[in-house]
Amino acid sequence: MPNVPHPHLAALDPEGRLYNEDLAPSTERHWHSYNYFAVWMSAIHNIGTYTFVAGMFALGLTAWQVLLSLAIGITVLYFGLLLAGRMGVETGVPFPVMARLSFGIWGANLPALVRAVIAIAWYGIQTYLASLAVVVLLLRIDPGLSSWQNRSFLGLSLLGWACFLLLWLLQMFVVTRGMEAVRRFQDWAGPLIWVVMLGMAVWLFSQANWHLPMNRSVQPVKGGAPLAVIGGAFLLVATYATMMLNYCDFTRFGKDKKAVRFGTFWGIPVNFVAFAAVSVATTVGALTVFGETITDPALIIAKVPNTGVLVVGAIMFIIATVGVNVVLNFVSPAYDLANIWPKKITFKRGGLISAVLALVVMPWKLYSSPVVVNYFLGGLGALLGPLFGILAVDYFLVRRGHVVLDDLYRVDEGGAYHYSRGVNRTAIAVFVPTAVVSAIIALVPAFSSAAPFSWPIGVVLSGVAYRWAMRRAAASSRQTSVARVVAPQTVDALD
Template identity: 55%
Template sequence: MSLADRAEATGVPAFVPDPRLTNEDLAPAAERKWKVFDLFAMWMSDVHNLGNYTFAAGLLVLGMNVWQIFTSLLVGFVLIYLGMNMMGRIGQRHGVPFPVVSRISFGVWGANIPALIRAVIAIMWYGIQTYLASVAVNVMLLAAWPGLTSWTHHSFLGLNALGWTSFVALWLIQALIISRGMESVRKFQDFCGPAIWLVMIALAVWILAKADWSISLTSTPHPVSVGEQWRQWFGAVGLILATYGTLMLNFCDFSRFAPGYTTVKRGNFWGLPVNSTAFVIVSVIVTAGSIKVFGEAITDPAMLVAKIGNTWVLVLAAFTFAVATMGVNIVANFVSPAYDLANVWPQKISFKVGGMISTVAALVVTPWNLFSNPTVVNYFLGGLGAFLGPLFGVIMLDYYWVKRGRIDVDQLFSAEPGSRYYYRKGINPKALWAFLPSAAVAAVLALVKDFSAVAPYSWFIGTALSAALYLVLCRSERTAAAVAPGAAVVEG
């Protein structure tokens, strides 16, 4: 139901949204079709990827055992579950995407600041993840047709002919899926989310059989001191929070399509503490099994599949990993910039147009060159990533503590001076005063080598610092807060 239709149905004089702030995609969701399984499958798509597998397996190599990895990441996923529920509640109750949610705290024009920060990060990673998926496709193609090796002898803009073929093919497939809108995204996640489990379970059964069904859950290939194990334990919790801080910020983009908050909580529960921890455990068990069978920790599942020695098994596994990577790419790196760019110019840019701009930008930046440049990945994307925690801190504290969940949705689409979210020239200076110094501190902790010991906690520190600063700045505002006409109040 549109804003105007909702007003007509309730008998309230019709509110006319400012065309500079709204279009069909930014307005409250008209349809709520995402059920528990859809959200569960979305989390499977986001979690089941090569990066998370390698991250969990790498902890074993660093000196943690299977039980320590299990407990640390379980704690991390429970914290992520709570954070996703907080953002998910906002999206589900009000039906609006992240850029519109950002207007509550940053102002109707200031919301472009968090939206564009999130968009730039997502576009860069969208290209990089597409490239990583194309690498898996290359493995598949070369295994099935060795004659394609000749396609790898010459390169253009840093990528050989086979690489270009695989990358462009995946780029087009993803563009086709997302050009059909969020309903198409939902259906794709329902398919690719469970797909990787088939390969992972088969891989686990194979490696356990090779290991005579006996592996150690308490040993590690590189034993370290008890103190170092504890440092790594807390570091793993911090790093997993930072990894999912990107999607935690804009999870309302998905929860807005859920029919009720219970649906959001159940989908998150099965997708995060349950499924995500299970995936981590299978990844670590497979890696531990590789130590016993091959005498070394193989942290890349594609390399482990290659040990099987069957070409078509390798082809099937590579295809599945490519599909899984496309799944996480669409969830974590496409939906957000599509909405974020639509928010910049709603009259001209829809969700689909924003998505097409994102895909083109992800191609133009030649992501394979970005990925091979540690300076770009670590300092540019890592620095921007450190800003996400402070944004989350401001938005959450503003909604739950300052505004107490009392939001006038109509006013989110009004740019009239004096309107509720206009603040000062459309920007909330208090949000900026809390965000900017917190982002600077988080970036320094994440990037400066002297602070490497606390770098895994930069997201958490940035979130806490921005929330604390915003609390101090808004104490008087909270005291004076009152329910606005037509506002929605969070219960409980």
């Protein structure tokens, strides 16, 4: 159902520079606990999560150590999401509008664009990676398709193009129908991948004679196991930091706080730990059976001597990719781009623009470039910690949850979030240096041992600095107000 119009908000912004119905506070609050549970199943049950888990074995950790690391990271992620979710359910506004609180009505475009660029790039990359899995499976089913692999266009084989466009179109079919279509798709898409992962784990378990060596590692741990365990935990948090930043895009539709809290609990601590355990068991099983760490579950399915299983596996991975991309990489840029030009760009148009850009940037070339992935996207990802620190501290400590909703859509100087020409210079002054510090820690080789902690360091530095800076700004404002009151009285007394 569409959002109900807000005539009084539209009247505050007659030119449509800050308001449209998609950016207005949500009035249709009917997402229940299961909807959020399903959202997190879609976000977690994907190739990327399995690849992350398998990659932790490459660090030299044992299965038990990987599980411990994941449990710590999941716990941190859960409590961060509770904060982000509460902001959405209490205000009903999407992430770019929420950012107006701390960055100003125009300054909010900075965090929105950072989030949008990351999402659009990974939207394309995730689609490309999943298309590779489909290519492998199709070649296994019909080796005659290999002739399509020998011809290419713009750096991608014709078979690769066919698989990529198939996934791209399937995602477009879902996302161009709005948030309600997203909700309905997540309700059934998330659980399906469990069938594949559980089946794959059981098959590997049987091939390993029903014994998995949980204490086995592939190499010695560099820097010690405790540091690797904690580092892996925060790498997991950083992986989902994008969703933590814009979780209010989903929780704004929550029936109440309980629905959001309960659904997030079952989706993160319960479901994520269970899926992590299955992923660990699958990775250990593959290592035991094939003698190597296989980071792509589609390659494991390709080894199953059953064509029917291959077909089902391909379909499941397509659904999983659509699910994770919709949750993590579509909803946010749709709102973020709408925030730039609300009069012309709605949620659906923003989503369409995002999907087209994800195709135009040719993600197969982005992913093949270490400079782009590690420095450009990695550097942008390092900015998420400082952004979350500023937004959370502003909402919970500076404002203590008090928001003047109407002023989020006021373009005149009388609005509480107009600041200086629509920009909170304090937030910018805090964000820039803390973002630089986070990026340096994440990208400079000399700080490689601290790189996994760039996100929490960014959160703490920006949060503390923002709290101090806003207190100082408030004190300076009070002094100025007192001076303006006292000065005329002094003049009168002299007269």
